[in-house]
Amino acid sequence: MTVVYNRVALIGLGLIASSMFWSIRRGNLANEVVGYARSKKTRETAKRIGLCDHVPDNLEETVNNADLVVLCIPVGVMSEVVAQIAPYLKAGSTLSDVGSVKKAVIDAVEPLVPANVHFVPAHPLAGTEHSGPESGFSTLFDNRWCILVPTSSSAPSAVERLTNLWTGMGAFVDHMDADHHDLVLAVTSHAPHLIAYTMVGVADDLSRVTDKEVINYSAAGFRDFTRIASSDPTMWRDVFLSNKDATLEILGRFTEELFSLQRAIRTEDGDMLFEYFSRTRGIRRGILEAGQDTEAPDFGRSLIDKK
């Protein structure tokens, strides 16, 4: 593949940044990738495992002369970091991010971006329940979607170049405006995560059922909730705080719907339940056809070759 950027800087070395590095290297999409993490321990891990070509000890050196800087940090600290790096960003370079929320990021970051830097917000819809510099792997973005949310100040050439990077990393690219992105993600990701966290919390709290029982008998459905509910707590706290309105709207709809199903159970309305459960199968079929999951039964997941 063709080199898309000469020098890429990744700020924050968690699941997404480390997967980006391995994926960029796989596709030879950049001549040099520089990485930075606030924690010294993470930087040392990165050096040890060969994550990034260079791991400086400070932000200034990290973004120095970079053609693309990607913020791979929790949404809640992005503006603080952008304020620090803004003076050192190269003229004509692109600043992007991978945050799960877009409106709040744009509101917080865009005013701080120098006029000669292109800001192109992005959100790759890929992840696992693991986090940290050792959790990344080169195939994370293959056949997953990356949503770009260009603002009025994103130059089309900068958007195109970032598109080439994500395509090179194996992703499909789509565009959306920030509000719509945040609503779509509230449905497909944020509300499901909160619900999973809640269900796991309830199980943990229930004194009449022991933790051991919950753990041993989790294969019956609960297990998938625990996987979702073991995602990075800092990231998810920031997601809910910064996509508050859309998440609360979807949770409101969810509660309304849950109450109607609870009522059907209480009144023993079997027809309503059957009809409802039949309808939801259709969406599943669509996901299989779109290649966003496999038909394999939900276990025996084999380890993926890393790197």
Next chain:
Amino acid sequence: MTVVYNRVALIGLGLIASSMFWSIRRGNLANEVVGYARSKKTRETAKRIGLCDHVPDNLEETVNNADLVVLCIPVGVMSEVVAQIAPYLKAGSTLSDVGSVKKAVIDAVEPLVPANVHFVPAHPLAGTEHSGPESGFSTLFDNRWCILVPTSSSAPSAVERLTNLWTGMGAFVDHMDADHHDLVLAVTSHAPHLIAYTMVGVADDLSRVTDKEVINYSAAGFRDFTRIASSDPTMWRDVFLSNKDATLEILGRFTEELFSLQRAIRTEDGDMLFEYFSRTRGIRRGILEAGQDTEAPDFGRSLIDKK
């Protein structure tokens, strides 16, 4: 392995029965397995794929001379079927089931069981989102739990023999009383399924987000909900109707907890959210340690070798 029963009869040829057949054959646990399904089409499929040694056209012939008869049918039709087979059950044989609910099954079935037949209710905690005679495979029960719920009339020798069968099929066996089983399952399975069905229903219903968007962007968490919510509608209707009280109790707790998290989002109580999300990670670790899931990231699930 040693043959545990001479002749086993499986009534209903869906995911569980077909997996039992392949698993019994793998372990050589019975000399003969007879299978029956109400639908002619299912019986023909069974004959075509070699599912069961013999597939009679009626229940009488199916249970004739069987040492173990297992009801692998929706909970709602068990009493009707037991009423039909009761006169033909062999003296000294065992009747069991695989229903996801135990109290309602025992209440409905036990009064119909002849005095010279041992009734030993069971529930294997294993499954996938697939159903039907072609969905089974021999490894479904490996390292999963099967809960036996002996009643006052279950002879210890019959319980022991059924334990040997389930152990032979790769499962761990535990005992529980019916009420406790139903509560544990309401937490680990029934409430999570209803919640998943609800979330998928909400997404389907939301006019501002298209189905295509939901489908393409499902990798962000929603995908696991759709998998759970594509399970067999008849089975799940019956589960909720027959485990009404425990399910409603857990859903009540869930709603209470969800409201407190919604409130934390509304009031921007980041500390509460962070603390909550950190706590739920512990349960996940327990599930991994208990071997009830793998550490593999949630995709790239490879197809399991069938049979």
